[in-house]
Amino acid sequence: MKGRFNRDKDFFAGLIFIFFGLLAIWIARDYPLGTARRMGPAYFPSIIGGALAVLGFIIFLRSLWSGSEPVHWPGLRPLIMITGAVVGFALLLKPLGLVAATFVLILTSCLGGWQFRWHEAALLYVVLVLIALISFVYGLGLQIAVWPRL
Amino acid sequence: MDMFHNLLLGFGVASTLQNLIYCFFGTLLGTLIGVLPGIGPTATIAMLLPITFTLPPVSALIMLAGIYYGAQYGGSTTSILVNLPGEATSVVTCLDGYAMARQGRAGPALGIAALGSFFAGCVATLLIAFFAPPLAEVAFKFGPAEYFSLIVLGLIAAIVMARGSLLKAMAMVLLGLLLGIVGTDVTSGIKRFTFSLADLSDGIGFVTVAMGMFGFAEIINNLELKEKRAVFTSHVHGLMPTRADFLASWKPVLRGTALGSFLGILPGGGAILSSFASYTMEKRLAKDPSRFGQGAIEGVAGPESANNAGAQTSFIPMLTLGIPPNSVMALMVGAMIIQGIIPGPQVMTERPELFWGLIASMWLGNLMLVVLNLPLIGLWVRLLTVPYRLLYPAILMFCCIGVYSMNNSSFDVILTACFGLLGYVLSKLDCEPAPLLLGFILGPMLEEHLRRAMLYSRGDPSVFFTRPLSLALLLAAVGMLFLAVIPTVSRTRNEAFRE
Numbered sequence: 001m002k003g004r005f006n007r008d009k010d011f012f013a014g015l016i017f018i019f020f021g022l023l024a025i026w027i028a029r030d031y032p033l034g035t036a037r038r039m040g041p042a043y044f045p046s047i048i049g050g051a052l053a054v055l056g057f058i059i060f061l062r063s064l065w066s067g068s069e070p071v072h073w074p075g076l077r078p079l080i081m082i083t084g085a086v087v088g089f090a091l092l093l094k095p096l097g098l099v100a101a102t103f104v105l106i107l108t109s110c111l112g113g114w115q116f117r118w119h120e121a122a123l124l125y126v127v128l129v130l131i132a133l134i135s136f137v138y139g140l141g142l143q144i145a146v147w148p149r150l
Numbered sequence: 151m152d153m154f155h156n157l158l159l160g161f162g163v164a165s166t167l168q169n170l171i172y173c174f175f176g177t178l179l180g181t182l183i184g185v186l187p188g189i190g191p192t193a194t195i196a197m198l199l200p201i202t203f204t205l206p207p208v209s210a211l212i213m214l215a216g217i218y219y220g221a222q223y224g225g226s227t228t229s230i231l232v233n234l235p236g237e238a239t240s241v242v243t244c245l246d247g248y249a250m251a252r253q254g255r256a257g258p259a260l261g262i263a264a265l266g267s268f269f270a271g272c273v274a275t276l277l278i279a280f281f282a283p284p285l286a287e288v289a290f291k292f293g294p295a296e297y298f299s300l301i302v303l304g305l306i307a308a309i310v311m312a313r314g315s316l317l318k319a320m321a322m323v324l325l326g327l328l329l330g331i332v333g334t335d336v337t338s339g340i341k342r343f344t345f346s347l348a349d350l351s352d353g354i355g356f357v358t359v360a361m362g363m364f365g366f367a368e369i370i371n372n373l374e375l376k377e378k379r380a381v382f383t384s385h386v387h388g389l390m391p392t393r394a395d396f397l398a399s400w401k402p403v404l405r406g407t408a409l410g411s412f413l414g415i416l417p418g419g420g421a422i423l424s425s426f427a428s429y430t431m432e433k434r435l436a437k438d439p440s441r442f443g444q445g446a447i448e449g450v451a452g453p454e455s456a457n458n459a460g461a462q463t464s465f466i467p468m469l470t471l472g473i474p475p476n477s478v479m480a481l482m483v484g485a486m487i488i489q490g491i492i493p494g495p496q497v498m499t500e501r502p503e504l505f506w507g508l509i510a511s512m513w514l515g516n517l518m519l520v521v522l523n524l525p526l527i528g529l530w531v532r533l534l535t536v537p538y539r540l541l542y543p544a545i546l547m548f549c550c551i552g553v554y555s556m557n558n559s560s561f562d563v564i565l566t567a568c569f570g571l572l573g574y575v576l577s578k579l580d581c582e583p584a585p586l587l588l589g590f591i592l593g594p595m596l597e598e599h600l601r602r603a604m605l606y607s608r609g610d611p612s613v614f615f616t617r618p619l620s621l622a623l624l625l626a627a628v629g630m631l632f633l634a635v636i637p638t639v640s641r642t643r644n645e646a647f648r649e
Contacts, residue, residue, distance in 0.1 A: 010318075013579040017321045024328050024343070031340055037609030041335040041342055044597040045328060052324040059317050071578055078373035079574060082366060082546065083567050089550050090563035098551075105550060106543045113373055113539045124540060128547055140204055142555045
């Protein structure tokens with residue numbers, strides 16, 4: 001039992017739910033609670049947060065008691081690359097414009113896949129950036145900077 | 151006759167050139183993403199929500215609806231030819247559809263799937279036209295207590311219908327409710343859970359949650375699996391089912407349509423549940439159940455009709471009560487709110503062109519789908535050979551630009567990435583995202599109706615039990631939860647999801 005249970009799915013799920021439940025109650029302390037008749041802004045979140053924490057605790061306890069399936073993490077590369085690609089796009093879009101931000105997005109996300117080929121990624125980028133420009137910027141007329149702001 | 155008049159109005163709206171084009175575009179896109187495994191209607195509709203902002207409301211809803219029922223048609227193609235469900239709703243079609251394809255009968259399987267779906271779609275369209283108005287009448291009598299109980303029933307149903315542990319699904323609903331609270335409190339004007347960020351004072355965008363949890367998390371999950379897709383390309387010829395096929399299928403189609411229409415209306419129901427239920431029913435009723443899995447046409451005809459009927463009748467609770475029964479309908483509610491329409495019974499009386507136009511478009515869309523699917527089958531088969539490694543960067547790009555363009559906000563894009571991360575981690579822990587999304591959508595409504603009901607009753611919580619309609623809804627919720635806990639039922643529930 002020892003050393004094994006701490007990798008259980010329910011172990012982590014329970015902890016996550018407890019965390020969010022308690023966080024909600026903790027933050028809601030700053031808001032007026034009100035009464036059952038006139039509920040303040042803190043009333044509903046405190047109930048829901050409390051219920052979530054209790055449920056999380058039950059899930060957590062059950063995992064200690066009877067165990068659950070171990071978590072399977074097949075490698076963090078897709079996770080890091082996809083998240084990184086999106087965050088990079090978000091940070092670069094305003095200062096550098098769509099053409100450059102999309103470059104970072106496509107390249108980084110391609111690196112998150114199984115097979116990476118330079119020529120394929122480059123071709124994909126050219127095609128996609130053209131589609132984006134034609135459909136979003138010229139077609140729908142969205143207000144997005146295309147080139148870097150000098 | 152009133153309904154005749156209304157349907158005429160609807161067809162008038164739906165058959166304008168612009169709406170026909172959007173209907174066609176929606177069904178085409180639905181078929182496309184239905185055929186492609188790895189991207190579902192939920193992610194696609196979330197992706198297109200920002201674009202619908204620029205369209206008139208009717209066209210936007212017609213297009214989004216087309217994606218949902220179009221995906222039901224497209225999903226069967228992949229199931230039959232590749233033995234991979236293009237959509238979760240056509241998982242059971244793999245069993246007998248692929249077996250038929252291996253016997254060289256892919257054509258009739260595809261044909262009966264499309265024709266059965268078309269029949270089911272027509273019936274479901276009529277059912278919506280018949281039942282939505284009286285249901286909306288009932289909804290007008292709802293007070294805050296009834297709405298509260300109805301939402302509770304919807305959430306409980308989402309929990310019961312979710313895969314895996316009930317406790318975890320319940321926790322996901324609660325987490326969704328909490329996320330829905332973020333933003334400015336309508337009653338007091340206090341900014342709640344915004345962490346002093348101005349970007350959060352209007353609440354968390356609906357699109358960011360849906361796209362992060364369904365779009366991004368799905369991509370990351372797909373990238374972990376090795377790509378293998380062997381298309382069954384032995385020539386598809388003779389799409390028309392034979393006389394014997396028709397004789398064997400007309401009853402399953404009728405039963406599937408009836409079952410799907412019924413299950414679609416239930417909260418938490420929809421296309422997935424309908425197809426599973428229909429397959430089980432056909433297998434039970436068959437004279438020789440052992441033929442199932444060996445290429446029995448009933449096993450294709452029933453579930454394919456059922457999933458399309460279920461997909462369409464699940465619009466009924468959304469359109470009449472404003473309560474979405476599944477995550478796709480939750481997105482439709484989101485689309486209406488973006489357009490400034492508050493979903494609920496008043497939509498039918500205040501915006502009849504919207505309501506009836508949407509219904510009429512469903513019938514037209516189904517007709518287009520038969521045309522799209524049968525003669526163009528070769529095109530869809532070829533599409534299956536596009537590798538995922540070229541698809542996902544494109545999906546990612548459309549998602550990012552879409553989220554950004556909602557408010558011209560980079561913050562929203564980063565928030566979506568955070569939800570992608572959260573969704574990925576939770577899915578690794580066997581926590582389904584669908585209950586969270588429903589909780590998120592329904593959270594603000596639940597709180598508002600709770601507050602109002604308690605205000606009217608002067609703080610007396612018994613109001614939920616003394617009003618008969620509210621009591622009935624709560625009892626239904628308790629009954630549903632109780633049924634799910636009973637060992638025999640929970641065992642069948644597990645089995646249904648395992649297949």
